[in-house]
Amino acid sequence: MTDHEAARALRQWREAAPDAVLLDGFHALKHALRFGADIRCAITSDKESVLALAAGLAEDMTGAFDDRVVEVPKEALRELVPKGHATQVAALATRRARVDNRQALDRRPRSAPIVVLDNPRNLGNVGAVVRLAAGFGVTGVVTTGDLDPWHTNAVRAGAGLHYATAVEHVDRDALPAGPLYALDPEGEDIRSVVLPDDALLAFGSERHGISPELRGRADRLLSLPMRPQVSSYNLATSVAMTLFHWGGPR
Template sequence: MSVTLEGFHAVKHALRFGAEVDPVVVLDAAKAVAFARSHAPDLVGVFEQRARVVDAAEFVRVVGRAHPTGVGGVARRPAEPGFGARTAPLVLLDNPRNLGNFGAVIRVAAGLGAGGVVSVGDVDPWHPNVVRGSAGLHFAVPVGRLDGVGGIEGEVIAFDADGEDLRDARIPDGAVLAFGSERHGLSDVVRARADRVVSLPMRPKVSSYNLTTSVAMALYHWELFRRAT
């Protein structure tokens, strides 16, 4: 299966993390190489040698839409990963509804070195809007979908407002960090599977955080105390 990459940064990240990107299409070769020199010097040679110059119509045909950077590509989607033994927490999204948030979570997980991002529900983690939100960082971290949480490995730590304060908790490397949907929160099934429920510190009268912010706070807490031990 193929994955469309929209924009320079999506192509850059896919290439950096070993994706098979073919073709790489650009509207202006000199502009694309200049982007590489300023934002990804390690990929200058790739853009010089492999980028195929196309007109606007062909660009839209390949990528699906225009893009301000004039860069796009098509990558091979990797095989469905396994999520067994891990050295970093796995992020579990319980029936996420906002595709842009889903992609942004993958971006955060890639940046903080999570063990992967999985979802439960009907949303395809490789939906074009999710890939757009991740800026191509699907290739930097294992991404997949589970049919259920019954057989998932590791301590499941669910995040909810009625849990213990995260500041008093420690997150083990092999944990599963479960986050509910933006509107409905954790499902009964995921909450029942949780070994612990923790809450993020929040000022009174503030109702909630954005999903991506919540995941970032949790992973940063894990990384911060991991470095301290």
């Protein structure tokens, strides 16, 4: 690290921060780089340790980390990211353009479902669902309601995998086209249903469930198997069970 390089990186960070996406930690930056994110600035207080992590966990990304990450004083990193990740690396990236996300979501025919989170209330759950969606190779994740699926807490929980699938907020009347399958305790057992690749798979919040509007529009209501004494599954668990039933990447 030279003082000039560190000063330039810190200046770039402060300039980019107001409208950038925070990638907090090694895995978030690793995934964002792998899936083509526009990284505007990446900093660490211990570049040697970051490169050692890359060599051990993502050898294919070692060169990218070496090229992108600039070492800065520990105090400067703590000032910019007060509750930073234990891996001591953070980055700022450009949010994926809404027009690109909509093109991906609206493209037909569709070879994998879209997950619809209807008015989710927990940003950590949103991020966990994005991580699942990326792993299963779904077309995208859309949310309704007032939460931003690109909020810092959602991106942190998603480990940077917002760049691996189309993640967007939409109004209920602007959902992508496709048959709507809504998860509801009164629906038919999901094990008796084959989920089509172009389905919209809609999930409500744990407390309130699917909205009456989406419930009324659903082509089919589906339920997950659950003991009568248990009231609900975590949102991400419900999504994981449903995507596993769909079949996952082929």
